[in-house]
Amino acid sequence: MIEVRPFTPADADAFKSLNLAWIEPLFSVEPSDLAQLDDPQASIIDAGGCVLIADLDGTPVGTAALVRGHQPDTLELVKMSARGDLREMGIGKALMEASVAAARRMGAGRIWLESNRKLEAALGLYRSAGFRELSDDELKGTPYSRCDVQMVLEL
Structure with a gap:
């Protein structure tokens, strides 16, 4: 069974x-990736966000993080992952549900994310959770060269 817990x-x-x-x-792994991956405590948690870990039988098999976003009531969903050999086990869905619940507890009015069209399974998960793709006039700048999709979920 998948259990999602704090980092x-x-x-x-x-x-x-x-x-x-x-x-x-x-x-490519980019400098903004490394800042979060090398020190999630300082770059995410101490900055007012949270990191979630999905466990399967006590072993970490997935991650998600919420960071303070572009606006005071917005959190950005970042670093969502699931172990490749365990896909289709509901790890992403469990992390998404836990992320939305955490964002609500944190007082967010919306969750914003960036992704890439190559990541079809992730985009499907986001859409199934209620995220909508931003229109061209809503797009924000991105620190990631790989991102070509921005989405938002109003809470």
Whole structure:
């Protein structure tokens, strides 16, 4: 059974490796990735966000994080990952549900994210959770060269 829980310092290596496992085969690892992956405590949690870990039988198998976004009532969903050999087990869905619940507890009015059209399964998950793609006049600048989709979920 998948259990989603808050990040602990012992999860740092899993947080980084689970995310590099999906970024490296498809894209370049960018400086903004490394800032979050190398020190999630300082770059995400201490900055007012949260990191979630999905466990399967006590082993980290997925991650998601919420960081303070472009506006005071907006959180950005970042670093969502699921172990490749365990896809279709509901890890993404469990992380998404936990992320939305955490955003509500944190007082957010919306969750914003960036993705890439190559990530069809992720886009499907986001749409099924109620995210909508931003129109051209709503798009914001991005620190990631890989991102070609921006989405928002109003809470």
